[in-house]
Amino acid sequence: MSGCDRRGFLGTAAAALAGVALAPGIRLIDLAGARAPEEAASGRVRWGLLIDTARCATGCDDCVAACGRENGLQDTGRPRTDAQWIRKIDLKDLRSGREHSAPVMCQHCAEPPCVDVCPTGASFKRADGIVLVDKHTCIGCRYCVMACPFKARSFVHENVTEQKPDVPRGKGTVEGCTLCVHRVDRGATPACVEACTAAGHGAMVFGDLNDAQSAIAQRLRELPNRQLRGDLRLDTGVRYSGV
Amino acid sequence: MRRWTAIAGIAVLAVVSLAWAAGASRVAKPVVLIERPGKCVEATEVMRRDHMTLLLEQRDRTMRDGVRTKPHSLAGCVECHASSKTGSVLGPQGFCESCHAYAGVRLDCFECHAAKPQKAALGSGR
């Protein structure tokens, strides 16, 4: 640091910060989200999603298509047994006729019923809040599928080929939205969020719920939002606004 | 005396027939095609003996803790050892499968894991 003085350094840093900020405290991009590969996931972070259903159009399935591409989900023509990690639910209030649409995936609860019921502990919650299935210990009993209030889990009913190297999936085990853990671990966002953002809808925000300065935390403070089935007190990581 | 002669004779016979069997190559040897230059992440002898243990330990670190260090990752093995012809570590000449078939050990990994390396794609895994 010869030739630099502290003031100069601070000035440069401030300028850099301003470059990624819109206004004091508001950031468009979260800085340096990636964990080093040898670092374990930690409870300091809690990953979450915010779905702004006011911006979610009926008939749009960009998030669903992106998830399918990213995770190697195949359409076998048998929708009743094909895995679906995320789907768009079209909602209608029967009394008023008001319609809504929202993507629903694993809610990554802090108190996941699927983790409680798994006999081998294959369904587990990682330290940073992502709920996953350890396919090495999954025996395929489907008790977690029975236990999930959000129908988040799918059972793999037939042989799987052409898996993505980052997303192992196989017959006889259970699976669900991983919050694109393989992408999150290298500092990217889930594929669904990326696709929604890239298409300009902006209905999905991803980030660290524990970080008060993160984009998602700020948005959660501004937008009225709720958990799905809040009555169950599962403390979900996915929050919905507008429905 | 006669008993010891008999035992010695049987022992010699056993050794000779084993040597002959080993040399006779009636059993199909595994096809171990190392197509990429350079070294494996561990010494060959270590890998032959311990690769299953290394993978077993690594998988729990990756799965449960999110530790994704390179040396012992299964995806790393596949990247390097996939056949240039089939693109896979499976198949009769596949690096993993031919040896496992020879040893008669069930290969469970690729029920779920990709047997082919990731094609270079934008934003894909390193």
Add this chain to the structure above:
Amino acid sequence: MAAVIHRELSAAAWRFYGPLLGLGALLAAGFAAFVHMEVNGHVVTGMDNQIVWGVPHVVAVFLIVAASGALNVASVASVFGRVEYKPLAPLSALVSIAVLAGGLAILAADLGRPDRLIVALTYFNFKSIFALNMFLYSGFFAIVAVYLWFMMERRMNRHSGAAGLAAFIWRIVLTTGTGSIFGFLVAREAYDSALLGPAFVVFSFAYGTALFLVTLDLAYRWDARALDEAMVARLGRMLALFVAASLYMTAAFHLTKLYMARFHGIEAFVLLEGGIYTALFWLGQVGIGGVLPLVLLYAPRTGRTRAGVLAAAVLVALGGLAQMYVTIIAGQAWPQPIFPGWQETSSFFDGEIHPYRPSLPEVALGLGGVALAAILIAVGLKALRFLPDRFETAGPKTALRAGA
């Protein structure tokens, strides 16, 4: 009082091996179904992502619940001091173990990764009632085996009371656990109830006694031996009590749910609008499994005869299968309410009743489990002395020291 003599099944040659071969064929069919499902995946069955537990689970859970209750006759003798049932106590224990084995075999065969059974036996999440059940089931086998030994070895007879008590308490816990598999699930409106554990305990008394009666009747016919009709009538009265108690639990469960507005949908589905499920509930569980057996058992003309009691037992067993079908399948056919109050439609079949059609592999798997139980009983009867030649005449119910 004449001593009771127990004898092995004396049916020999084709009279024994004929039926055994038939059961073996059923078992082979079940095994073939297992292999087919293992190789091709569950896509070959009628189960899908909406109905993940199908006919195999219906049969398996029925067998597991009935197995617990089949030990009833032995418990009544050893724990409650009703000495007139003592001659049948060893048979009760045999039926209990065999039927449990049959049920568990179906569950293991239906796993997505049955090759990982060793994982299920070494990795435990103790919050999971499934994991706890692994210990409860294996412990049950051990306790009942010891209980059986104590009953059949004269020198150990004085300990059979203690073993009987241990077995009784263990199976109450076990069956409560089985019911709680469903009762603990907040996700499904058909479950989510503390009543399901105790309800399954009460159901187990009825189903177990029914299966025991059927086994008793078939065993004595097979061996061409006389079966004391007074004993059958006594068992029939016990069965009637358990059937009445089961109807009570059913009523309590549904009336409670009917009181709560949020369960009106699921209750209307099961009790009124559910098509096959409504039919199975009223005609199967309540009618064939409840009201009709009660009529048969309490009417003097039928309740005192072997034919009448056996008919009632068969009906109770069928009603039990209907109850399990409604509980397990209808519970899944009704969608999870993700947005209560809103109508939901999606590509993942949210918000709609999920159809289900049982497939041949599933039925074969279920029948294979039943066949396994029957084979185990048959082999046990042939090898060891389970069947009493006669029973003590019905005397005053002296509460002798249990196990004496």
